[in-house]
Amino acid sequence: MKGAIFPIGLLLLASAISPLSAWSVEPDSRRLRGQETLEKITGAEGRRVVDSLREISPELGDWIVDFSYGDVFSRPGISLCTRELATISALTALGDARPQLKVHIEGALNVGCSPNEVVEVIIQQAVYAGFPRALNGISAAKEVFEKRGVRTASLKPEAAGATIEP
Amino acid sequence: MKGAIFPIGLLLLASAISPLSAWSVEPDSRRLRGQETLEKITGAEGRRVVDSLREISPELGDWIVDFSYGDVFSRPGISLCTRELATISALTALGDARPQLKVHIEGALNVGCSPNEVVEVIIQQAVYAGFPRALNGISAAKEVFEKRGVRTASLKPEAAGATIEP
């Protein structure tokens, strides 16, 4: 359906100039859907990562756009915010993917998750992946929040009391 | 606030009978809150796990109830369904926690997530933790769905077409 709003003449022109990377115009619905979803989640950052792969492995960039964002993240069934929270949860648990974790903490905020929700799924990993990974996840979140000017001091007044027993 | 509805007389009585395990009556709001949340999520299964620890390490059982469920899972901020989906995501990514993954797939269904949402966060791990862990996660889900009689054949008519390009 997205293809429908893409002018067919441009498509033909595009295929004539032999597109070679994820960001050339290309008449492929996965590509277009992937680019759109990638931009919705990561803003310009995802595109920057894909572009950085152009010289060493453009196909890895293509797979990110076509498969990760075109096939997987564009699926209906759960909201983009829930997808991003699930991604943050997995990346915190894996523990060695800080650059990607930061991209998806930004992504979660971009698609409407609250900073509070991001913090919740990260600290929950103290239970499943252990405190070091939860701590390193929170440190990544702190960097993102400071960069974006999210005021963390007043983040969760209601939650602050929740762990203090009377 | 939960403590407020707990009769103070019972509390005193309870402390007099010297509770020794997670499932004795004990005047501790974390314990009560944890037991309640554990039961809400896992039904009788969580209690069975905690009981199985009684002889070898009752304190590990206490920590599950008091810390994991009393402190962490009882927090406000995200819904229990989102918590369970984040848990499923992390356990699929960790890859070596099949018993716990199955408990939380049941837990997700118990707190109102749809089978479809469970499947979505598991297959998304093909992107973040690789296909083998996604496959093993789906195999765990399949066992749970079959046990509970969830009809997977008609799981997601709308999604079925989503990955097929025209």
Add this chain to the structure above:
Amino acid sequence: MKGAIFPIGLLLLASAISPLSAWSVEPDSRRLRGQETLEKITGAEGRRVVDSLREISPELGDWIVDFSYGDVFSRPGISLCTRELATISALTALGDARPQLKVHIEGALNVGCSPNEVVEVIIQQAVYAGFPRALNGISAAKEVFEKRGVRTASLKPEAAGATIEP
């Protein structure tokens, strides 16, 4: 280029019968290439895995065929045997993917690797991922070799002496 030998009339017919799974005829070069590569590597086993996903998550099966085998494993640049050895190496290192490891030990033999090469990359993981994962990898190889009647006793006469100092 493979698309070129696929009769265009059949393609139109195929698209008319609305294929819904990885194993229906479908006019997609990734799908065809993926099925071919999957079969070359895993014989009927890969197809069995994909089929087992039909009811719970047919799209995960599609991704295995289209992305893993159509996009990645069908690439030129290294031989299929080297790809399989690299896969065995990674799966041994990850440590929690025994079913997939066994499929790819079979796959390595199917595409012409020798049992000796399979054993070499597994035991090398004693250095990189530690002895337990190397041991569990060898135990998986042993099961596959016994099933296929690979005579392991005489596997590597030359190598047997290699670690014994005079």
Add this chain to the structure above:
Amino acid sequence: MKGAIFPIGLLLLASAISPLSAWSVEPDSRRLRGQETLEKITGAEGRRVVDSLREISPELGDWIVDFSYGDVFSRPGISLCTRELATISALTALGDARPQLKVHIEGALNVGCSPNEVVEVIIQQAVYAGFPRALNGISAAKEVFEKRGVRTASLKPEAAGATIEP
């Protein structure tokens, strides 16, 4: 220094019969030291594992004896019990090495650690590697303790109260 108590005549004889595996008599101090340490820690079990490798990868068996037990575990500096507790800690944290974890829980008991110490380092992993791996570690310990008739019910009367606040 251990070599000093090994009769030199036997050594010469041994080298004449051209030993081919870890368990033949062989004039190598690493081999002898490794066999001795392996037996001290694992009893007959380690030898059984090494023997099971004879046909598929005798060199992996050699490395276990010569390197793991001859070079590493035979070192002075920390007691064998502390080594075994450190091993149990690492194997619980890695999470996917249950057979090896069970061997070393037995090993810890064999070299004089108490069941209580074994339980302590396993449940401590709830903090560092998360609850699922701690739980799976305890389940491995439970199997070992039951097999050996370690009475877990009365394991740690003093510790039982330690996590219960007055």
Add this chain to the structure above:
Amino acid sequence: MKGAIFPIGLLLLASAISPLSAWSVEPDSRRLRGQETLEKITGAEGRRVVDSLREISPELGDWIVDFSYGDVFSRPGISLCTRELATISALTALGDARPQLKVHIEGALNVGCSPNEVVEVIIQQAVYAGFPRALNGISAAKEVFEKRGVRTASLKPEAAGATIEP
């Protein structure tokens, strides 16, 4: 029992000023015990980490003090040095927790382990988690030893010869 030496009047006062973080005075024996153990192991460093969480996730800081150090590390049964060696072993094996590993290498020295013992459990991970993680663990130890002026050149005269065969 530690609560007994805490003046009850101060406790009441403390609860009146509504403590909000792990480092306010708070009438909870887990908190007090945790703070004491955390300080014994990490000196001022652990408190600095907990304080750094105050704005983004004070509850994660609370859990570190109350659960990790109050419930787990304060337990009897094994010495603090053995606990720290087990922690170093697990963190080296997990591989992606360098900041925490450095804190606990310092912690091990703080509670009376020798530098030699620290080195032993790290290099032992060459066997269980592979050489890269052992190497990265040793590199962390090197940084800590240099910062504290531990003279590593003369670390272990007796051990130096242990791996050299005559």
Add this chain to the structure above:
Amino acid sequence: MKGAIFPIGLLLLASAISPLSAWSVEPDSRRLRGQETLEKITGAEGRRVVDSLREISPELGDWIVDFSYGDVFSRPGISLCTRELATISALTALGDARPQLKVHIEGALNVGCSPNEVVEVIIQQAVYAGFPRALNGISAAKEVFEKRGVRTASLKPEAAGATIEP
């Protein structure tokens, strides 16, 4: 057999000066074989790593030379290039061993693998260990290629078209 070309007089002399580290002359075939293989693969870099261990843990350096390179990497059965590709595959999958990954990307080039082959096994990990680890592996390769002046822009003309559907 390598020992045969080593002058026996020098051996006796060498043993008289009591070698203490991996890089002293020492009459041990594993040591010599290991040094030779280590240098063939890593050039001066491996020696630098081993030397950096001299003060904190010379035995870890010995084990790298004697066991990892003398016992494992010196084995016949697969080519050094295949060994290095298997190593790169495992290190990319483990995810937290960037320094070692970079050493072995250089190693692969040193023993005759093409940059293209290195890229292939890294991006293949998108399937087995997930996209974040594949991306971080490619970023390590990029640093190595830039340092060595490998022209990545023209890396794989033939492969570039392989993932673009017509």
